[in-house]
Each structure stands twice: as C-alpha cells, then as structure tokens.
Amino acid sequence: MSVVAFAPAKINLFLHVGAPGDDGYHPLCSLMVFADIGDRVVVQDADVPSFRVHGPFAGPLSGQEDNLVLRAARALLAAIRGPQPPIAISLEKALPVAAGLGGGSSDAGATLRLLRSAMDLPVSDEALEQIAASLGADGAACLWGRPVVAEGRGERPSPAPGLPPIEAVLVNPRVEVSTPAVYRALDAAETFGDVAPPPMPEAFEDVIELAAWLSLMRNDLQAPAVALAPEIGDVLALLAEEPETLLARVSGSGATCFAICGSGLEADALAARVAALRPHWWVRRCGLGGPWPDA
Ligand SMILES: C[C@](O)(CO)[C@H](O)COP(=O)(O)OP(=O)(O)OC[C@H]1O[C@@H](n2ccc(N)nc2=O)[C@H](O)[C@@H]1O
Ligand SMILES: Nc1ncnc2c1ncn2[C@@H]1O[C@H](COP(=O)(O)OP(=O)(O)OP(=O)(O)O)[C@@H](O)[C@H]1O
Structure with missing residues (x-):
C-alpha cells in the first residue's frame, strides 16, 4: 500500500x-x-x-x-x-x-x-x-x-456561497507569526467590530463581484499581525500598488497575504513581478476554491 x-x-x-x-x-x-x-x-x-x-x-x-x-x-x-x-x-x-x-x-x-x-x-x-x-x-x-x-x-x-474560480497570488515575507500572540495583540487593542457579516448572496457571479463584496469585509487579525510583524505591511503595500490586484489581505493570523486577480494571466504576471522584486519572499501563484483532488 x-x-x-x-x-x-x-x-x-x-x-x-x-x-x-x-x-x-x-x-x-x-x-x-x-x-x-x-x-x-x-x-x-x-x-x-x-x-x-x-x-x-x-x-x-x-x-x-x-x-x-x-x-x-x-x-x-x-x-x-x-x-x-x-x-x-x-x-x-x-x-x-x-x-x-x-x-x-x-x-x-x-x-x-x-x-x-x-x-x-x-x-x-x-x-x-x-x-x-x-x-x-x-x-x-x-x-x-x-x-x-x-x-x-x-x-x-x-x-460557503457559490464561488467563481479565484486566481490568486500568496506572499509570505518569511516571518513566522504566533497565532496566540496575534489574538493577544487584538485583545490589547480592544477594538472589536461586528462578527456576523451582512447577508451573503447565495452565489457570486464572477470574481469582480466577489472582490467588491469582500472589500467591504475585514480581517480583524490583520492590524495586530502587522503591528507584530511589520514586514506584512510591506507585502500589503506592494500588492496594493500592482494593477492586477483586485483585493489584497492577510490570511488568518498572517504572515501570508493573498491577492485576488481578475484572470490567471494577471495572477501569473503579478506573481512573477513580486518574486522578481522580492526574491527572498515566498511567492506562489494558485487557484482558490476546493476541494482539490488527492494526488
Ligand atoms: C487564525 C485562524 O487560523 C483563523 O482561521 C484560527 O482562528 C486559528 O485556528 P487554530 O490555529 O486551529 O487555533 P487553535 O490551535 O485551536 O488555537 C491557537 C490559539 O489561537 C487562539 N484562538 C483560536 C481560535 C479562536 N476562535 N480564538 C482564539 O483566541 C487561542 O489563543 C489559541 O490558543
Ligand atoms: N504538520 C504541521 N504543520 C505545521 N505546523 C505544525 C504541524 N504540526 C504541528 N505544528 C505546529 O503548529 C503551529 C501552527 O502551525 P501552522 O502552520 O498550522 O500555523 P498557521 O498556518 O498560522 O495556522 P492557523 O492559520 O490555523 O493559525 C506551529 O508552530 C507548529 O509548531
């Protein structure tokens, strides 16, 4: 076996x-x-x-x-x-x-x-x-x-609601971030918003609609993660400047950030540019959705 x-x-x-x-x-x-x-x-x-x-x-x-x-x-x-x-x-x-x-x-x-x-x-x-x-x-x-x-x-x-294919780039500035430490930093700031999102549509038509809706949502661990690891702020600033980025955000407690792009070709271009500009960062082009087959 x-x-x-x-x-x-x-x-x-x-x-x-x-x-x-x-x-x-x-x-x-x-x-x-x-x-x-x-x-x-x-x-x-x-x-x-x-x-x-x-x-x-x-x-x-x-x-x-x-x-x-x-x-x-x-x-x-x-x-x-x-x-x-x-x-x-x-x-x-x-x-x-x-x-x-x-x-x-x-x-x-x-x-x-x-x-x-x-x-x-x-x-x-x-x-x-x-x-x-x-x-x-x-x-x-x-x-x-x-x-x-x-x-x-x-x-x-x-x-989850129905999602379109999502072409994305993942970027980690090669710093490890402790999840408990980020939650503690959030507690210290004492800023908590609404947990429940506004009603979600049953399905998103395309990635433009999805990115527009997501831009109204938050990652509440993003600010405390950036405060603990300022390199994350550098990643977000770089991704936000690039024309292919529809939305850039931290995943979970960081340090990995994702950028959603409008097409596979745009994601390819963004990944190649970020990798060339910051050769020491971990940069990966990927599709988001799932489930993906075992292989
Ligand atoms: C940051 C996320 O990855 C977002 O998906 C999760 O909330 C973390 O999930 P996880 O790593 O599976 O979490 P656990 O291993 O159970 O907990 C790690 C630490 O995260 C904090 N923790 C986690 C989940 C939660 N709802 N509240 C918390 O405060 C706790 O300090 C806990 O000690
Ligand atoms: N198979 C594993 N892969 C990664 N980490 C592991 C594994 N087994 C144990 N760990 C421990 O779990 C901790 C969290 O690792 P992980 O990579 O899952 O973090 P994370 O991506 O920040 O997770 P989350 O987003 O769920 O908080 C690490 O510090 C590591 O020591």
Whole structure:
C-alpha cells in the first residue's frame, strides 16, 4: 500500500473576530477557501511504525513529537478497537509554518481522511469531524478542504456561497507569526467590530463581484499581525500598488497575504513581478476554491 492525500493551504477571505469569552477563545465568522497548492501526506505499509517530515519547510518541524499528523493518527486509531498493522507516514511540508495558512490543521485533516480510507476504518464522517475539531479550532473546517463559512470559535463550518474560480497570488515575507500572540495583540487593542457579516448572496457571479463584496469585509487579525510583524505591511503595500490586484489581505493570523486577480494571466504576471522584486519572499501563484483532488 502507498496512498497520498493532499493538504491544501487554507485562506480566510474574510475573518471577523469578536471579544474573547471566559475561556480566552474568540467568537469569529470567516469565509475559508482552499488553495490548489499545499502539503502531501503519504501512508505506506511498513514493518515498524515510522514518521518523517521532508520538503522545503520541514526544518521548523523537525524533532517535534507533537506534529499534528501524528496527533491526528493517534486520535483516530485510539477511536478504533483492535490491533492495527504498522504503517509509515511521511509529510511533505511545502507550506510555510505558522503562516496563517492552516497548514497543521490541513495536514491533520488529510491524515484523517487518508487513514480512514487506506485502513478501511469504520468511522463516520461525523466522528472524523469530531476528531478533527479536537485538534484545533480550525480542525473541522480544514478536514474536507471544501469552502466553508466557519463560526463559533471556528469549529462550526457550514457550506460557503457559490464561488467563481479565484486566481490568486500568496506572499509570505518569511516571518513566522504566533497565532496566540496575534489574538493577544487584538485583545490589547480592544477594538472589536461586528462578527456576523451582512447577508451573503447565495452565489457570486464572477470574481469582480466577489472582490467588491469582500472589500467591504475585514480581517480583524490583520492590524495586530502587522503591528507584530511589520514586514506584512510591506507585502500589503506592494500588492496594493500592482494593477492586477483586485483585493489584497492577510490570511488568518498572517504572515501570508493573498491577492485576488481578475484572470490567471494577471495572477501569473503579478506573481512573477513580486518574486522578481522580492526574491527572498515566498511567492506562489494558485487557484482558490476546493476541494482539490488527492494526488
Ligand atoms: C487564525 C485562524 O487560523 C483563523 O482561521 C484560527 O482562528 C486559528 O485556528 P487554530 O490555529 O486551529 O487555533 P487553535 O490551535 O485551536 O488555537 C491557537 C490559539 O489561537 C487562539 N484562538 C483560536 C481560535 C479562536 N476562535 N480564538 C482564539 O483566541 C487561542 O489563543 C489559541 O490558543
Ligand atoms: N504538520 C504541521 N504543520 C505545521 N505546523 C505544525 C504541524 N504540526 C504541528 N505544528 C505546529 O503548529 C503551529 C501552527 O502551525 P501552522 O502552520 O498550522 O500555523 P498557521 O498556518 O498560522 O495556522 P492557523 O492559520 O490555523 O493559525 C506551529 O508552530 C507548529 O509548531
């Protein structure tokens, strides 16, 4: 057996955050979509169980026993009675870590989907969603890689409105940003807007209409993220100047920013220009939507 699951990058097209509750967690509402770029999880038969991380962003995760892939596998197998054959799991880490792309949650989701089907485990979709939610606030929303509107702490996903194909560019200035630190910085500023967005249309006709509507929404973690990592402000300023950008915004708690473009050709041109201007930044051209097939 050798099977592969794709773990797409998550993008928060908007992210409205309210004042924290007694447990410190924040109520939120976010439209989340998934990119056609991401990590890959591979499961193979083995004589002894093993786990390895490789790829461009394996470095920050090396030596960590609590990788979300392992935590997901352990949580799933704990829910099953009886012995399981040993397997080798490997994670190709193509996404930057602590980047606002939900990489860890998406890796966990891919692992859960892959192990359930590869080992033919009798676990319902609902049980899989519960396990994913136990691993992090974004866990359930990132399980299937489908566009969702996430509410509650982020753990209550519902289907997103109909979306057009979205051609985009992702840019990370290669700084790691701690999600708890950004939420704490938001609390210190004590500025909370409405969490619920105005009523969303059932579907957006095209990307122009979508970008215009999104421009009226916010990412409430953007200002605290920029305050903690001013390089994010440099990314946003550069993207905003470029003619191909319909909308530029931070995803999640940053530092990755996305630019939505009017066409694939425009996204190609924007990605090439940003990469040439800032060769040390991580710049990727991608489509946003999902779900994307495993490969
Ligand atoms: C920033 C987002 O990625 C936007 O989608 C999520 O809100 C974060 O989701 P996540 O990384 O799965 O979150 P968790 O791993 O559960 O929590 C990380 C930290 O984020 C903060 N956190 C997270 C979610 C939430 N609704 N309120 C919070 O205050 C808490 O300080 C928590 O300690
Ligand atoms: N497979 C994994 N991929 C990435 N990070 C992981 C993984 N497993 C554990 N982690 C830990 O989780 C933390 C958050 O990483 P992740 O890349 O998911 O952040 P993020 O993109 O900012 O997520 P979010 O947008 O959900 O807050 C990292 O500091 C890392 O140590």
